[in-house]
Amino acid sequence: MSISGNTFIEKFESYCPQWLAEAGDPVGLHIGTLNKEIETVMVTLDVRPEVVTEAIEKKVDLIIAKHPPIFRPAKRLDIDEPQTKMYADLLKNDIAVFAAHTNLDIIENGLNDWFCELLGIHETTYLTKTHTVPYKKLAVFVPVEHAAEMRTALGQAGAGTQGDYRNTSYSMIGTGRFTPVDGANPTIGELNQEERVQEAKIEVIFPETLERQVISAMLAAHPYEEPAFDLYTIDNLKKDYGLGRVGELDSPVSLAQFVVLIKEKFSLEGLRLVADDEEKEIKRVAICGGSGEKFYKDALAKKADVYITGDVYYHTAHDMEAEGLAVIDPGHHIEELCMPELVKLFNQWKKDYNWNVTFIQSEINTNPFKFR
Ligand SMILES: [Zn+2]
Known part of the structure; x- marks a missing residue:
């Protein structure tokens, strides 16, 4: 197409x-x-x-x-x-x-996550918070025989992720009533006759960022001409987004070994290193693609053993060195x-x-x- x-x-x-x-x-x-x-x-x-x-x-x-x-x-x-x-x-x-x-750089499954995947950095969180978004709840009413299909579609669109759990939802069964009038093309029922259908009310939550994709997945999976659904903001759950990532290597390596890994993974002829001790043990790594020098204090606050970012300025490198942060500048082009x-x-x-x-x-x- x-x-x-x-x-x-x-x-x-x-x-x-x-x-x-x-x-x-x-x-x-x-x-x-x-x-x-x-x-x-x-x-x-x-x-x-x-x-x-x-x-x-x-x-x-x-x-x-x-x-x-x-x-x-x-x-x-x-x-x-x-x-x-x-x-x-x-x-x-x-x-x-x-x-x-x-x-x-900020979205989940975006560039900074691809860097972490490439370098074997796990259990990541953001380096610098940029946005906090509320969660939304969708309650959709669908004939019971379509409920499983609807739950699958909502899960595939990313709804129902809560902590380490996927595809979370809640349903209850009730009775939906409607009378199709002139102009309607009902999936179930006859014109001008009241219809009663056993319907499931399915509730799922998702961060507001996913609203468009969840609603369009729901509409695509819904059999009705006029799908019934409620969408509301929930006050007790928020999601944070941020630039850069901090996470852990599977096992510690020396800074010197880590430098070799970075050069290999990004096919670099050389990189710039700010570090007093190249034998220092590296386990916790912060990374921000592009020019992330202004976030180096977040790397320190989040106890990173090394910070990877490009375009580090001469005087900022002095500050990083003075504060004891090891920094690898592989260049901006790793992006x-x-x-x-x-x-x-x-x-x-x-x-x-x-x-x-x-x-x-x-x-x-x-x-x-x-x-x-
Ligand atoms: Zn860039």
């Missing part, structure tokens, strides 16, 4: 909503339109002139970028400047660009991990929804730094 840019982004937003980005982060549609059919979507870390050339050659309709291409507002559109020419080329070739930046991971996720959606779309990742290396 061919789909529009809007259909794809609607699904993307249910996974990685814009409102989970840090305040002022210019996420979302940057260039072009989503009101068009899409056949090829390319994922990239950076939108650079070489990446735009690649997108034109590969007939890409939509670019999903980790780094917003218009991070600082363009003051003029002088296309003799390479950066601005790039915007013009994108518009001329009808290539839309959509950015998911800090929201991709390229978002490309294969997003393509994998999009291909899963392609399968689930039977989309006729090709998902690719950019093959351009946008790392401006080389080690010599």
